[in-house]
Amino acid sequence: MIPELGNFALMLALCLALLQAVLPMAGTYTNSQLWMGLGRPLSAGIWVFMVLAFACLARSFLHDDFSVAYVARNSNTELPVYYKFAAVWGAHEGSLLLWVLILASWGYAVSLLSSKLPLDIVARVLSVMAMITAGFLAFMIFTSNPFDRMLLNTPTEGTDLNPLLQDFGLTVHPPFLYMGYVGFSVAFAFAIAALLTGRLDAAWARWTRPWTNAAWAFLTVGITLGSWWSYYELGWGGWWFWDPVENVSFMPWLVGTALIHSLAVTEKRGVFKSWTVLLAISAFSLSMLGAFIVRSGVITSVHAFATDPERGMVLLALLLVIIGASLCLYAIRAPVVKGSASYAANSREVFLLINNILLVVATAMILLGTLFPLIHEAIYGEANRMSVGPPYYNTIFIPLMALLAFFLGVATFSRWKKTSLEHLKQNLKLVLLASVVLGIGLPLLVTSSINPAIMLAVGLVLWIVFGVLKDIRDKTANKDSRLAGLLGLGRSYYGMQLAHFGVAVLITGVCLTSHYSIEQDVRMKPGDSVSIGDYSFEFGGVVERKGPNYDAQSATINVSKNGKAYRVMNPEKRKYHARGDVQTEAAIDTGFFRDLFTALGDPRGDDAWVVRLHVKPFVFWIWLGAFLMAAGGVLALLDRRYRYRPVLLAQTTEAPSATAPDAVMAKVVNS
Amino acid sequence: MNPIRKQKLLIVGVILGGAAVATALLLLAFNKGLNAFFTPTEIAEGKVTGTQNIRIGGMVKKGSLLKEGLQGTRIEFIATDFNEDVPVVYTGVLPDLFREGQGVMADGHMDAKGVFQADSILAKHDENYMSSEVKAAMEAAKNKQAAKTVANGGAQP
Numbered sequence: 001m002i003p004e005l006g007n008f009a010l011m012l013a014l015c016l017a018l019l020q021a022v023l024p025m026a027g028t029y030t031n032s033q034l035w036m037g038l039g040r041p042l043s044a045g046i047w048v049f050m051v052l053a054f055a056c057l058a059r060s061f062l063h064d065d066f067s068v069a070y071v072a073r074n075s076n077t078e079l080p081v082y083y084k085f086a087a088v089w090g091a092h093e094g095s096l097l098l099w100v101l102i103l104a105s106w107g108y109a110v111s112l113l114s115s116k117l118p119l120d121i122v123a124r125v126l127s128v129m130a131m132i133t134a135g136f137l138a139f140m141i142f143t144s145n146p147f148d149r150m151l152l153n154t155p156t157e158g159t160d161l162n163p164l165l166q167d168f169g170l171t172v173h174p175p176f177l178y179m180g181y182v183g184f185s186v187a188f189a190f191a192i193a194a195l196l197t198g199r200l201d202a203a204w205a206r207w208t209r210p211w212t213n214a215a216w217a218f219l220t221v222g223i224t225l226g227s228w229w230s231y232y233e234l235g236w237g238g239w240w241f242w243d244p245v246e247n248v249s250f251m252p253w254l255v256g257t258a259l260i261h262s263l264a265v266t267e268k269r270g271v272f273k274s275w276t277v278l279l280a281i282s283a284f285s286l287s288m289l290g291a292f293i294v295r296s297g298v299i300t301s302v303h304a305f306a307t308d309p310e311r312g313m314v315l316l317a318l319l320l321v322i323i324g325a326s327l328c329l330y331a332i333r334a335p336v337v338k339g340s341a342s343y344a345a346n347s348r349e350v351f352l353l354i355n356n357i358l359l360v361v362a363t364a365m366i367l368l369g370t371l372f373p374l375i376h377e378a379i380y381g382e383a384n385r386m387s388v389g390p391p392y393y394n395t396i397f398i399p400l401m402a403l404l405a406f407f408l409g410v411a412t413f414s415r416w417k418k419t420s421l422e423h424l425k426q427n428l429k430l431v432l433l434a435s436v437v438l439g440i441g442l443p444l445l446v447t448s449s450i451n452p453a454i455m456l457a458v459g460l461v462l463w464i465v466f467g468v469l470k471d472i473r474d475k476t477a478n479k480d481s482r483l484a485g486l487l488g489l490g491r492s493y494y495g496m497q498l499a500h501f502g503v504a505v506l507i508t509g510v511c512l513t514s515h516y517s518i519e520q521d522v523r524m525k526p527g528d529s530v531s532i533g534d535y536s537f538e539f540g541g542v543v544e545r546k547g548p549n550y551d552a553q554s555a556t557i558n559v560s561k562n563g564k565a566y567r568v569m570n571p572e573k574r575k576y577h578a579r580g581d582v583q584t585e586a587a588i589d590t591g592f593f594r595d596l597f598t599a600l601g602d603p604r605g606d607d608a609w610v611v612r613l614h615v616k617p618f619v620f621w622i623w624l625g626a627f628l629m630a631a632g633g634v635l636a637l638l639d640r641r642y643r644y645r646p647v648l649l650a651q652t653t654e655a656p657s658a659t660a661p662d663a664v665m666a667k668v669v670n671s
Numbered sequence: 672m673n674p675i676r677k678q679k680l681l682i683v684g685v686i687l688g689g690a691a692v693a694t695a696l697l698l699l700a701f702n703k704g705l706n707a708f709f710t711p712t713e714i715a716e717g718k719v720t721g722t723q724n725i726r727i728g729g730m731v732k733k734g735s736l737l738k739e740g741l742q743g744t745r746i747e748f749i750a751t752d753f754n755e756d757v758p759v760v761y762t763g764v765l766p767d768l769f770r771e772g773q774g775v776m777a778d779g780h781m782d783a784k785g786v787f788q789a790d791s792i793l794a795k796h797d798e799n800y801m802s803s804e805v806k807a808a809m810e811a812a813k814n815k816q817a818a819k820t821v822a823n824g825g826a827q828p
Binding site: 236342343345350353354357358360361364365368369372384385386387388389390391392393394395396399400403521522523573581582583584599601602604605610612 | 674675678681682685686688689690692693696697699700701703704705706707708724726738739740743744762763764765766767768778
């Protein structure tokens with residue numbers, strides 16, 4: 001009964017989504033207030049039915065209703081309750097349900113938080129979002145219904161959740177990731193609405209910015225959780241593999257980052273308008289491409305969902321319709337939209353343009369690398385297959401990001417419209433000197449060896465950090481007191497600086513971990529010990545241990561630091577009852593400056609086992625930096641001006657003059 | 672020059688700069704990061720020359736996995752497409768789903784003795800999941816075997 005209710009809720013949601021896709025949009029053409037006004041209640045309705053459907057599936061999992069095929073494939077009576085709930089989005093059908101629920105939630109959020117926007121814009125935005133929702137709902141109902149039943153021959157026991165997914169990191173990873181992916185649909189819908197009306201102004205950019213920031217922050221957290229999970233759960237101590245599935249989550253992130261910066265220019269200066277729209281369309285299109293690649297199995301990946309070409313074709317069609325239609329619209333309408341302000345070669349606009357180009361080039365390169373095996377096979381036939389390995393991505397990505405970090409520092413001190421070289425020189429002289437001297441000096445002092453890559457990285461990190469600090473100091477220098485100055489700076493300013501600081505932390509983590517990690521795979525018998533740096537690892541043998549739904553072989557590794565006992569680590573190999581899968585469970589001692597990572601390999605006779613021992617300095621900083629970036633994004637979207645002033649700007653149809661935003665900013669600061 | 676044209680020139684300049692950097696990096700990266708994929712049959716046919724990095728795929732031949740009595744963490748096994756075999760040597764920890772009779776992919780190079788020296792063995796999340804490369808390679812090998820049988824059959828009176 002409950003699964004039927006869920007199914008029914010899905011169908012109702014589809015009907016409402018179809019209505020919402022058509023009526024409010026039609027209302028904008030017939031100028032019918034009633035029809036346009038339907039957008040808000042309909043999006044609430046879709047959301048309610050999606051929540052209901054989700055609750056029904058969750059209940060089926062919690063009650064072990066194995067007559068639902070999806071539950072039978074992904075749960076088991078022995079599975080702990082927490083994972084039964086998380087198993088709702090553990091495979092294709094359920095994760096699609098979560099995807100659509102999140103899409104509906106974003107739509108509902110837009111309808112709630114848009115009270116100050118003109119009704120016709122809200123109507124268009126909600127209609128566009130409903131079109132996407134309807135597409136995905138139809139795809140789910142007709143090809144991948146999570147409520148499909150097996151009423152004949154109902155299994156008495158389920159085949160269990162994939163053991164890799166029985167883990168906290170991976171239960172929260174998909175919701176965050178989807179919040180990010182799907183969140184870009186809001187920016188996308190705003191872009192489409194703006195193209196339809198031709199009103200692409202600073203007000204439009206201002207409405208889009210908080211939504212873009214929110215989606216971007218979620219995506220940042222989602223990718224970070226995924227990376228953290230692969231670090232400790234895949235058992236091999238890596239944190240990024242340039243796997244196609246990682247790449248497809250990273251591309252919308254890079255474009256989203258570009259979009260955030262380009263929106264800043266469009267809001268403040270009224271230029272780069274059509275470029276911003278193109279980025280908004282691209283960010284969501286790349287999210288959709290990601291969904292297609294992960295779920296269709298066209299590309300070999302270690303993460304891919306079980307593959308089904310037929311579903312892939314339907315998704316591809318959906319993808320082509322959405323991307324094709326939006327790009328056509330863009331081609332027709334974009335020429336109408338023109339920038340109005342001018343700027344010099346040495347202005348913040350140009351530095352942000354450089355930022356955008358670097359990010360877009362990086363995205364294009366990753367896209368090429370990800371799709372290259374497909375393209376190559378299509379041209380040269382099946383007999384000539386290629387794979388693209390990490391060296392490809394590293395060769396391209398690292399120099400681009402080094403350039404990006406450099407321009408980040410310069411752009412912080414540049415001014416809108418025109419920056420005199422003198423001004424830049426004056427501001428950056430000290431920062432440059434300090435970062436070059438310390439960048440060379442610090443690594444030399446600490447390691448007493450010359451490593452240009454490390455020196456460059458340390459220099460760039462200091463370049464960013466000193467730039468952030470100096471800028472905050474300069475901005476507060478002329479105030480009555482330092483504290484008043486600090487309090488007077490807006491949240492979006494702090495958000496920006498926090499995110500940039502996060503970049504520096506992230507680079508530090510990535511660079512030091514990759515260069516100074518010590519990794520040893522050794523064969524150990526009980527009593528053997530291995531020393532790495534200050535730490536000594538003594539292997540105490542392997543014992544059997546029973547878990548709730550698995551049997552584990554649990555190793556004891558006694559770690560001592562400088563001869564003193566430090567802690568005991570228990571990496572395991574778990575064999576899960578239902579599927580018989582073996583899963584490595586690494587034991588990690590996390591610290592601020594270094595992680596100790598141990599994983600149990602395979603037995604090699606005579607009680608000897610292969611053991612993986614890593615000492616990884618600063619690896620924690622990678623995730624810390626990423627979380628700081630996400631926190632910066634959230635801080636920026638909480639800025640007051642997004643809430644207090646939309647009424648005023650909604651009337652401004654032309655781009656504001658160069659001084660307007662600053663004057664208004666001052667007003668907000670003073671109030 | 673009028674300001675609008677100047678501005679356009681500026682944008683075009685920046686974009687061209689980006690494209691130039693991109694192309695240079697791309698050429699470099701293609702040199703380093705592209706691995707051709709080969710099957711045991713293709714290796715037996717002598718399609719691989721030299722010691723450049725390649726990726727191979729096939730099945731771990733039943734009964735071929737050797738890990739006891741070897742030095743350190745070294746293992747040896749035979750990758751097969753049921754037509755030809757390639758001996759593989761690897762040092763390190765094996766992925767969880769590495770098993771005899773299961774699909775495997777490995778990155779590395781062929782040494783002078785015709786042994787594949789693997790730098791990494793690729794793990795799979797899903798044991799039912801076989802990469803399209805391996806699947807296609809198996810099909811190709813099967814077809815070749817069938818063709819061989821037909822040819823042999825045809826040669827007999």
